[in-house]
């Protein structure tokens with residue numbers, strides 16, 4: 001069973017093994033940010049916590065973030081991940097509503113801004129909880145290893161995406177991550193960018209490791225890690 005932890009009076013984190021997802025409640029509706037790796041009943045879990053109608057906002061389409069998708073009729077996800085993550089085939093009965101860069105979804109006195117940050121996947125987005133000054137960055141900013149191998153990824157766009165988060169750092173005080181440490185400091189995107197640049201320039205050594213049947217390079221830095229081709 002996932003562990004449910006209340007963060008404040010209208011925000012929860014749901015710890016689903018190695019990944020977590022979040023419930024944000026506004027005055028009119030609530031949003032689940034992702035739905036875990038082993039939670040086909042994510043909608044039911046959220047319904048226990050809020051009486052408001054619940055929408056599903058996806059940081060991206062990877063399987064460890066989308067297990068509860070089938071419990072929703074409408075899900076919000078960036079169009080670049082419809083195909084990249086095979087969402088239409090995996091969830092044929094679900095309608096996908098596009099998340100676009102700069103859109104604001106208001107949950108009722110709780111606006112959430114969409115920031116498209118391709119890199120980890122083509123359709124990765126961050127959600128800025130504007131009133132609470134919290135950034136939900138999915139897998140793109142975290143302390144654990146960030147997957148950057150395979151056809152879903154676009155590492156060539158990742159640094160520019162981190163720059164986008166850094167450019168708006170005056171709008172958030174901290175970052176909530178989907179893996180590893182839950183809360184990161186507001187300057188963590190800058191730290192990840194420095195680590196990424198060091199990996200790109202060959203300053204960080206790697207070990208080969210087996211992951212999902214692939215032989216990949218594992219880079220580890222004090223800030224975060226990367227799995228690469």
Ligand SMILES: [Zn+2]
Nearest residue numbers: 062064139178
């Ligand atoms: Zn993930």
